Amino acid sequence: MTTPILKCPSCDLPLQLSANSWLCEHGHQFDRAKRGYTNLLLAQHRRSRSPGDDKAMVQCRTAFLERGRYQPLIDALLEELPVGDASWADIGCGEGWYTAQIAQRMGAFSGVGVDISKFAIDAAARRDKQITWLVASGARLPLFDNSLQYALVMFTYLFIDDLARVLKPGGEVWVVGTGERHLMPLREALYEEVRMNEFDAGKFFDERFERISHSTLECEWVPESEQELRDLLTMTPHHWRARPEAKAGIGKLVGQPMNGDFVIERWRRRDKDSQINKVDGVGHD
Ligand SMILES: C[S@@+](CC[C@H](N)C(=O)[O-])C[C@H]1O[C@@H](n2cnc3c(N)ncnc32)[C@H](O)[C@@H]1O
């Protein structure tokens, strides 16, 4: 399996790796960091100086995920993902805990890990030297049209237009989001009234895709320390949303059951003909 062909974010020509830099024929150059990742996010495409998760969030995510509490989730995905040489990308891959395990199943050379946070990608690149790690936005992937068979989007934004562009017809997006009851004891400790909302990928996909599966998965564990709960809190949006007094009290949850509740969906990129039929209203699924 050859490594993915990257697209120059300035001019869309292919990038070639020469020594430790990616170059296009127009002379645009992107140096590969010592750690092994490449920053392809242009300054004009950044909304802030350091977009995405900050260093503390990344460190807490690593500390929490490495405890293995979410292993049942990645195990369920790995069981279903194909073994072999399909091209794949983990978009919004964070610090790469899932990505590195996916690479063991699907092949590291054929994989791309993309995140807009350079702290996240710097951490991810330590996990595997063969995956192509990129700082880039999921809204503007430096990948060619029709180049991917699988895109994984876990707990992050779904940019449907770019997914439709980079996926081959028949290619799949695997989306993981949180279910209604996700981290219920934590949310009950943080908020007077817990809002029951479930991630709904269907709000984002359109006629270019068809949903081919929907499943849920729950897991339960007992947090061992206040540090574990702090790591968990810091990697979730509750870190920003909850009041400081409420956050200060989460130590009481040590030794009490905690739960993960996940929604897993697969969406297939339709081929162009079936899309036209669908738009005309004469097609059938
Ligand atoms: C909740 S974390 C999930 C990380 C990883 N998928 C996981 O499950 O461990 C969301 C990630 O999306 C990244 N992110 C936010 N906006 C993004 C964008 N426009 N493009 C790519 N990644 C983005 C953040 O930096 C962060 O690492």
Ligand SMILES: [Zn+2]
């Ligand atoms: Zn270029």
